[in-house]
Amino acid sequence: MNHSTAVEQTPALLTDLYQLTMLQSYWKEGMAQSAIYDFGMRSLPGCRNYLVMAGLESVLELLESLHFTAQDLAYLSTLGLFGDDFLSWLQDFRFTGTVHALAEGTLFFPPAPMLLIEAPLPQAQLVETAVMNQLHFQTLVASKAARVTQACQGKPFMEFALRRTHGMDAGLKASRSAYLAGASLTSNVEAGRRWQIPVSGTMAHAFVQAHGDELSAFRAYAALYPEGALLVDTYDTLQGVRHVIALAKELGTAFRIRAIRLDSGDLVALAKSARQMLDEAGLLQMKIYVSGGLDEHSVAQLEASGAPIDAYAVGTSLWVSEDLPATSCVYKCAVYGGRPVMKKATGKRSLPGFKQLYRHQQDGRFSHDCIELRDAQASGTPLLQRVMVDGKRVNRPANPLAEARERCAEQLRQLPDELLGLTQASTPYPVQIGPHLTTLIEQLCG
Amino acid sequence: MNHSTAVEQTPALLTDLYQLTMLQSYWKEGMAQSAIYDFGMRSLPGCRNYLVMAGLESVLELLESLHFTAQDLAYLSTLGLFGDDFLSWLQDFRFTGTVHALAEGTLFFPPAPMLLIEAPLPQAQLVETAVMNQLHFQTLVASKAARVTQACQGKPFMEFALRRTHGMDAGLKASRSAYLAGASLTSNVEAGRRWQIPVSGTMAHAFVQAHGDELSAFRAYAALYPEGALLVDTYDTLQGVRHVIALAKELGTAFRIRAIRLDSGDLVALAKSARQMLDEAGLLQMKIYVSGGLDEHSVAQLEASGAPIDAYAVGTSLWVSEDLPATSCVYKCAVYGGRPVMKKATGKRSLPGFKQLYRHQQDGRFSHDCIELRDAQASGTPLLQRVMVDGKRVNRPANPLAEARERCAEQLRQLPDELLGLTQASTPYPVQIGPHLTTLIEQLCG
Numbered sequence: 007m008n009h010s011t012a013v014e015q016t017p018a019l020l021t022d023l024y025q026l027t028m029l030q031s032y033w034k035e036g037m038a039q040s041a042i043y044d045f046g047m048r049s050l051p052g053c054r055n056y057l058v059m060a061g062l063e064s065v066l067e068l069l070e071s072l073h074f075t076a077q078d079l080a081y082l083s084t085l086g087l088f089g090d091d092f093l094s095w096l097q098d099f100r101f102t103g104t105v106h107a108l109a110e111g112t113l114f115f116p117p118a119p120m121l122l123i124e125a126p127l128p129q130a131q132l133v134e135t136a137v138m139n140q141l142h143f144q145t146l147v148a149s150k151a152a153r154v155t156q157a158c159q160g161k162p163f164m165e166f167a168l169r170r171t172h173g174m175d176a177g178l179k180a181s182r183s184a185y186l187a188g189a190s191l192t193s194n195v196e197a198g199r200r201w202q203i204p205v206s207g208t209m210a211h212a213f214v215q216a217h218g219d220e221l222s223a224f225r226a227y228a229a230l231y232p233e234g235a236l237l238v239d240t241y242d243t244l245q246g247v248r249h250v251i252a253l254a255k256e257l258g259t260a261f262r263i264r265a266i267r268l269d270s271g272d273l274v275a276l277a278k279s280a281r282q283m284l285d286e287a288g289l290l291q292m293k294i295y296v297s298g299g300l301d302e303h304s305v306a307q308l309e310a311s312g313a314p315i316d317a318y319a320v321g322t323s324l325w326v327s328e329d330l331p332a333t334s335c336v337y338k339c340a341v342y343g344g345r346p347v348m349k350k351a352t353g354k355r356s357l358p359g360f361k362q363l364y365r366h367q368q369d370g371r372f373s374h375d376c377i378e379l380r381d382a383q384a385s386g387t388p389l390l391q392r393v394m395v396d397g398k399r400v401n402r403p404a405n406p407l408a409e410a411r412e413r414c415a416e417q418l419r420q421l422p423d424e425l426l427g428l429t430q431a432s433t434p435y436p437v438q439i440g441p442h443l444t445t446l447i448e449q450l451c452g
Numbered sequence: 453m454n455h456s457t458a459v460e461q462t463p464a465l466l467t468d469l470y471q472l473t474m475l476q477s478y479w480k481e482g483m484a485q486s487a488i489y490d491f492g493m494r495s496l497p498g499c500r501n502y503l504v505m506a507g508l509e510s511v512l513e514l515l516e517s518l519h520f521t522a523q524d525l526a527y528l529s530t531l532g533l534f535g536d537d538f539l540s541w542l543q544d545f546r547f548t549g550t551v552h553a554l555a556e557g558t559l560f561f562p563p564a565p566m567l568l569i570e571a572p573l574p575q576a577q578l579v580e581t582a583v584m585n586q587l588h589f590q591t592l593v594a595s596k597a598a599r600v601t602q603a604c605q606g607k608p609f610m611e612f613a614l615r616r617t618h619g620m621d622a623g624l625k626a627s628r629s630a631y632l633a634g635a636s637l638t639s640n641v642e643a644g645r646r647w648q649i650p651v652s653g654t655m656a657h658a659f660v661q662a663h664g665d666e667l668s669a670f671r672a673y674a675a676l677y678p679e680g681a682l683l684v685d686t687y688d689t690l691q692g693v694r695h696v697i698a699l700a701k702e703l704g705t706a707f708r709i710r711a712i713r714l715d716s717g718d719l720v721a722l723a724k725s726a727r728q729m730l731d732e733a734g735l736l737q738m739k740i741y742v743s744g745g746l747d748e749h750s751v752a753q754l755e756a757s758g759a760p761i762d763a764y765a766v767g768t769s770l771w772v773s774e775d776l777p778a779t780s781c782v783y784k785c786a787v788y789g790g791r792p793v794m795k796k797a798t799g800k801r802s803l804p805g806f807k808q809l810y811r812h813q814q815d816g817r818f819s820h821d822c823i824e825l826r827d828a829q830a831s832g833t834p835l836l837q838r839v840m841v842d843g844k845r846v847n848r849p850a851n852p853l854a855e856a857r858e859r860c861a862e863q864l865r866q867l868p869d870e871l872l873g874l875t876q877a878s879t880p881y882p883v884q885i886g887p888h889l890t891t892l893i894e895q896l897c898g
Contacts (some may be wrong), residue, residue, distance in 0.1 A: 026641065
C-alpha cells in the first residue's frame with residue numbers, strides 16, 4: 007500500500023490557533039499529566055439510523071507524522087504570542103500518546119465514543135482539530151454510502167464524488183469512504199492507484215458532441231475500449247440506443263460493448279424501452295447503467311419500480327453528504343491526572359472516565375451497545391481497540407480498506423432490519439450507559 | 453506569498469477515469485482542434501441572491517503545475533486501457549491553454565460563465581474535474597461568508613472553519629474564501645501563515661476544566677496572554693464574568709484582557725447582563741464576543757436584538773455551506789474547431805460560442821449583466837479577463853487575496869439593497885442574453 011504524500015505532508019499549523027496558545031500555557035504551567043480525550047458524535051442525526059466509522063487511517067498517519075518545521079516555527083515567532091523557549095520545545099514535539107478506536111467500517115450509534123486519545127494533556131489537546139477534521143467528514147460520507155449500498159439491494163454502484171466534493175482531500179477520501187461502505191467502483195483514478203479501488207468510467211456528453219454525430223462517437227470509443235460502456239442520452243436516449251444497435255450490427259462478433267448508460271429523463275420508462283430494444287436486437291448480454299443526480303432515495307424508487315437496471319452511478323451532491331453535510335461532533339476531556347472529568351452543561355453533557363464500548367448480540371443480530379468504565383470489566387464484545395501506543399501504530403491491519411469494507415458489510419448483515427431502512431426507525435438502536443459509569447456521573451454531578 | 457506545496461503536488465490522477473479514456477481517444481483520432489469550455493452554475497439557488505467568485509488561484513496553480521509522474525504512468529499502464537504510445541505522450545503532457553475568468557471576489561449571477569478554458573480539445577476536457585472540484589466549493593463558501601458579513605453589519609467576525617470542513621484542503625481554502633468575503637480573522641494557523649490572514653483564538657472549555665477552577669484558568673491564561681480573551685461559559689456564564697472581574701481586581705493596572713467570549717445559552721440576555729456587570733466593575737473597554745453554532749440568520753437576530761455584542765465567531769457547520777453544500781455546476785463545450793456547440797436538452801441547455809460577460813451600472817449600483825458573444829463588442833464592463841495564456845499566468849495580481857477581498861467588499865456596496873438581504877429577493881438580479889447570442893442559439897436549435 008502506498009501511503010499518501012499529501013497526508014504525510016499535512017502541516018502541523020493546519021490547526022486552530024487556540025490549540026497552540028493552550029499548548030504553551032500547559033507547557034509553562036507544567037500541566038503535562040496524562041489525559042484521556044474522547045471523540046464522538048453527540049447524538050444520532052434524525053436522518054440516519056446508524057453511522058459507519060471511517061477516517062481512522064488518516065488520523066493515525068497524521069499523528070505519527072506530526073511535527074513542526076523550521077518554517078512553521080518562524081511563522082509562529084512573528085505572532086508575538088510564543089516565547090523562544092516554547093518554540094524550541096515545539097521543534098522536537100512528537101505525538102507520543104496511545105489511541106483506542108473503533109475499527110474502520112464499524113457501525114456505531116452516538117453517544118458511543120469513536121476514538122479515545124490517552125496522552126500528556128498538551129498533546130491530547132493539540133490534535134483535536136486534525137482528529138475532527140478527518141473523522142467527521144469521512145464518517146459522514148461512509149454513513150451516507152452505506153445507505154446507497156442498502157438501496158441498491160446487491161446491485162453494484164459506482165461513485166464519482168471527486169468533482170463536487172469540497173476540495174482535493176475530500177475528493178480523495180470520499181472515494182475511499184464510499185468504497186469502504188459498499189461502493190464497487192470509483193471514477194477517481196488517484197483513489198484507485200492509492201488504495202487499489204477498482205476504477206471505472208464511460209464517457210461525457212462532450213465526447214459525443216465533439217464528434218458531431220453520435221454513431222461516430224460510439225464507433226471511435228468502441229474501437230479503443232471494446233468492452234466499454236456508451237452514454238446514450240446526449241441527444242435522444244432511444245435514438246442513442248438505436249445507434250448502439252447499429253454499431254453492433256456493423257461490428258458483428260467484434261462488438262463487445264458491455265453496457266449503455268442513461269443519464270437523464272424518465273429512467274424507469276427509458277430503461278424498460280432500452281432493455282426491450284437491446285433484447286430484440288439480440289444484445290441480451292448488454293447491461294443498463296443509470297446515473298443523473300441519484301441518491302439513496304431515488305435508487306430505492308428505481309429498484310421498487312422493477313426497472314431493468316443493472317448498476318447505478320452515484321455522485322454529484324451526494325458525496326458531500328448533502329442531507330447531512332455536518333453534524334455535532336465533540337472532542338472532550340474525560341480524564342485528567344487520573345481523575346474523571348465531565349462537562350455538565352445541559353444538552354452538552356460529556357461522559358467522564360476511561361471507557362469501553364461493548365456490543366451485545368442476540369440471534370446473530372446486534373441487540374444493544376453499552377458504554378461502561380474499563381475497570382468494570384463488563385460483558386459484550388469490546389469495540390474500542392488499541393491502535394497506537396507511545397505514538398507508534400500497533401495492531402495494524404494488513405489491508406485496512408479491504409478489511410474495513412468487509413467489516414462494514416458483515417455488520418450491516420447483523421443490524422436489525424428496521425434500522426436498515428432509509429427512513430428514521432421508530433425505535434433507535436439501544437445504547438446503554440453501564441452501572442459503574444452511571445454511578446460516576448451521579449457522583450460528579452451530585 | 454508562499455505557494456502551497458499541497459496544491460502544487462496535487463496528483464494529475466486526481467481526476468475521473470473517463471477524462472483519461474476520452475483523452476486517449478481524442479489523441480488517437482487526432483481531435484486536437486481548439487475548443488472553448490465554459491464553467492458556471494446552472495441557476496442561482498433559491499437561498500442565495502448572489503454568488504462570490506473564489507478558487508481561481510487554486511485552479512491556475514493546478515493548471516500550471518499539471519503533469520504526470522512516472523508513478524502515475526506506471527499505475528495507468530496496469531489498467532489495460534492505455535497504449536504505450538499514449539502513455540509516453542502523457543509523460544510530456546502540459547496544459548498550454550488560455551483561461552478567461554471572473555476575478556476572485558467578483559459577485560456574479562448564474563448562468564453567467566465564471567471561467568472559460570480555450571485549449572486543444574484533449575486538454576480542455578482533461579482539466580474538468582480539477583476545475584469543478586476547486587471552484588465549486590470555494591465559491592459556495594465565499595458566497596455563504598458574504599452573507600455573514602452582511603449580517604454582522606460592519607462588526608468583525610472570526611471564522612473557525614477547519615475542524616468540521618471536509619478534509620484539510622477544504623479547511624485551508626474555506627478559511628481563505630471566508631476572508632475573501634469579509635471575515636476579519638481566522639483560527640486556522642496555516643491559512644494565516646500562507647496568506648497573511650490575521651489569526652486569532654481564545655481558549656477551549658477543556659482548558660478551564662483542566663485547571664479545576666475557572667479563576668485559576670483565567671489567571672494562568674492572562675499571565676501568558678495579557679491581551680487575550682476569556683471564555684466564560686464553561687460552568688456558569690455570569691459566574692464566569694464574576695471571575696473575570698475578580699481577576700481584574702487582583703491584577704489592577706496589569707489587567708489588559710480585551711474580551712470575554714460567550715459560547716452558549718441565551719446570548720442576548722447573557723450579553724446584556726455581562727455588559728452591565730463589566731461596566732459596573734469599570735471594565736468599560738472590555739469587548740464581548742459570541743460564538744456557538746451561529747450562522748448568518750442567528751447573527752442577524754442578535755444584531756436586531758440590540759445585544760451589546762462586539763464581534764462574532766462563526767464556524768461549526770457553517771463552513772461546509774450547510775444550507776447549500778453543493779449546487780448544480782457545469783463545464784460545457786461551447787466551441788469546437790471554430791464552430792459553436794451547445795447542449796440542447798430541456799433544463800440543461802448550455803450557451804454556445806465564445807462569450808463575454810458585461811456588467812451595467814446605474815446611479816453607482818449594478819443594474820444588470822449581459823452575456824454576449826465576444827465578436828458583438830457589446831457595451832458594459834467586461835468581467836471575464838485573460839488570466840492565463842499558453843499555460844502561463846498573465847495579469848497576475850500582486851496580492852490576489854487582498855485584492856479579491858477589496859473587490860468583494862466594493863461590489864457588495866454596489867449591489868442593489870434588496871439583494872443584500874438574507875431572504876430570497878422578490879426580483880432576481882437581471883442577467884440578459886445579448887441579441888447576437890440569442891440569434892446564435894436560435895440558429896443552433898432551429
